[in-house]
Amino acid sequence: MKYKSTRGNDEYITSAEAILKGLSKDKGLFVPVEFPVIDIDFSEMVHMNYKEVAFYVLKKFLDDFSDEELKDAIEKAYDNKFEAEEIAPLVEKNGIYFLELYHGKTLAFKDMALSILPHLLTKAAKKLGEDKKIVILAATSGDTGKAALEGFANVKDTEVIVFYPVNGVSEIQRRQMITQEGNNTHVVAINGNFDDAQRGVKEIFNDDKFAEIMADCDYVFSSANSINIGRLVPQVVYYVYSYIQLLRRGAIKVGERINFVVPTGNFGNILAGYYAKRMGLPINKLICASNENNVLSDFLSTGVYDVNRKFTLTKSPSMDILISSNLERLLYEISNHDEGLIRTMMKQLESEEKQYKITPNMQKNLSDFYGGFATDDETLITIKKVYDSSNYVIDTHTAVAYNVYEQYKKETKDKTKTVIVSTASPYKFTKSVLDGLMDKNYEENEFEMIRLLSKITGLDIPKPIKHIDQKPILHFTECEKQEMKTVVKDILHIEKRK
Numbered sequence: 001m002k003y004k005s006t007r008g009n010d011e012y013i014t015s016a017e018a019i020l021k022g023l024s025k026d027k028g029l030f031v032p033v034e035f036p037v038i039d040i041d042f043s044e045m046v047h048m049n050y051k052e053v054a055f056y057v058l059k060k061f062l063d064d065f066s067d068e069e070l071k072d073a074i075e076k077a078y079d080n081k082f083e084a085e086e087i088a089p090l091v092e093k094n095g096i097y098f099l100e101l102y103h104g105k106t107l108a109f110k111d112m113a114l115s116i117l118p119h120l121l122t123k124a125a126k127k128l129g130e131d132k133k134i135v136i137l138a139a140t141s142g143d144t145g146k147a148a149l150e151g152f153a154n155v156k157d158t159e160v161i162v163f164y165p166v167n168g169v170s171e172i173q174r175r176q177m178i179t180q181e182g183n184n185t186h187v188v189a190i191n192g193n194f195d196d197a198q199r200g201v202k203e204i205f206n207d208d209k210f211a212e213i214m215a216d217c218d219y220v221f222s223s224a225n226s227i228n229i230g231r232l233v234p235q236v237v238y239y240v241y242s243y244i245q246l247l248r249r250g251a252i253k254v255g256e257r258i259n260f261v262v263p264t265g266n267f268g269n270i271l272a273g274y275y276a277k278r279m280g281l282p283i284n285k286l287i288c289a290s291n292e293n294n295v296l297s298d299f300l301s302t303g304v305y306d307v308n309r310k311f312t313l314t315k316s317p318s319m320d321i322l323i324s325s326n327l328e329r330l331l332y333e334i335s336n337h338d339e340g341l342i343r344t345m346m347k348q349l350e351s352e353e354k355q356y357k358i359t360p361n362m363q364k365n366l367s368d369f370y371g372g373f374a375t376d377d378e379t380l381i382t383i384k385k386v387y388d389s390s391n392y393v394i395d396t397h398t399a400v401a402y403n404v405y406e407q408y409k410k411e412t413k414d415k416t417k418t419v420i421v422s423t424a425s426p427y428k429f430t431k432s433v434l435d436g437l438m439d440k441n442y443e444e445n446e447f448e449m450i451r452l453l454s455k456i457t458g459l460d461i462p463k464p465i466k467h468i469d470q471k472p473i474l475h476f477t478e479c480e481k482q483e484m485k486t487v488v489k490d491i492l493h494i495e496k497r498k
């Protein structure tokens with residue numbers, strides 16, 4: 001397996017190099033030069049557990065890692081941190097399947113990849129003779145920061161520093177971060193908004209002089225964001241695993257095609273589904289569900305990606321995004337690897353035009369996908385509808401997916417078996433879920449609402465947040481937005497140098 005940039009055509013690198021680099025120098029994303037194929041019978045895979053499937057898939061994509069390295073990473077990632085024994089359980093309600101990806105420590109699907117990325121990253125560094133300590137820097141609007149902290153906590157030879165906007169995250173999210181354990185974790189509140197935090201982190205990343213000072217002290221920066229191929233590949237696993245679970249319970253026959261509905265923001269999760277399809281997993285449609293920030297559903301129907309629109313804060317905040325970075329990897333595939341065209345389109349997107357149009361041929365190659373979106377009102381109504389009909393509680397992101405699936409069924413009459421990819425626990429978005437269920441506007445504090453949701457629905461409160469209001473606070477650092485670099489220096493004990 002070799003990897004290359006979506007925007008360049010000469011340099012071929014190994015998966016370890018791609019994971020360590022994150023982003024290509026030409027700002028393209030690393031993609032596999034060719035897709036590996038599933039080369040054993042699904043009937044033979046039926047008895048595999050999550051870790052075994054993970055090993056099979058990861059070995060295909062990351063073939064420069066040894067069996068021992070991959071097995072060690074998988075063991076460390078998918079252990080009893082996950083509250084569900086199956087890691088990614090598939091639940092049936094009224095003939096529809098929900099793939100629950102939220103049983104990890106942060107209660108959202110980002111744990112699926114961020115619990116293994118640190119191990120892949122440190123092994124890649126070792127393999128490539130990079131002996132400096134890896135410093136992960138992240139700005140967060142709530143979810144990614146906590147998932148990165150959990151993933152990297154106590155991972156040897158790493159430090160993880162997360163900046164969050166002091167008034168820009170929910171109380172639960174803040175508590176999740178400031179109670180984070182681990183001797184290499186650092187959480188800093190900045191006096192500013194998410195954009196300030198993000199800008200500060202980018203500035204540190206792009207400061208060559210600072211990188212030199214860091215290197216002198218045996219540190220190197222890296223990032224854990226979703227464009228790293230080391231986050232994408234572990235997400236392919238649960239698509240294969242859900243197919244196996246359906247086979248195991250006799251819900252489908254070997255070779256039968258199924259649909260997946262994916263609540264989508266940065267296009268990472270659904271792209272992993274597309275990669276699974278390219279490996280030979282029998283997938284009919286990949287249904288891309290957006291909220292009111294519906295750039296993607298417009299793109300899928302018109303072939304025009306147009307960011308000239310209002311940005312809306314919705315009740316499914318992890319999907320509030322206008323530029324879906326991972327879409328570039330799909331463009332690369334549907335253009336039959338036309339790097340020049342990708343460069344042109346990305347330039348148009350970054351220019352004042354803020355849009356690009358794909359060619360008719362590319363649009364034909366989009367037939368694997370269907371796109372739709374749901375409004376906030378539709379989202380809350382869907383939460384109630386699903387609960388009333390099947391006693392099953394879903395979060396706002398999953399509700400967006402469910403609603404779009406209903407639109408799809410109505411429009412196409414497609415009866416293919418379908419898996420809704422459930423990306424967050426209802427307890428992660430308790431207020432909206434309660435509001436939807438009870439058709440009210442709750443104003444209690446967040447801890448109170450958690451207890452209320454449990455009382456009303458009988459659904460157990462997940463362990464990671466159960467006693468979070470009593471957990472000791474371990475992180476107190478606050479800083480101004482222009483002090484971020486100084487704070488990083490202090491945390492890493494870097495002497496003041498000229």
Ligand SMILES: *Cc1c(COP(=O)(O)O)cnc(C)c1O
Binds near residue numbers: 265
């Ligand atoms: C990140 C996230 C998404 C969006 O996933 P992408 O890979 O960015 O498309 C959806 N739901 C939840 C709960 C998330 O945290």
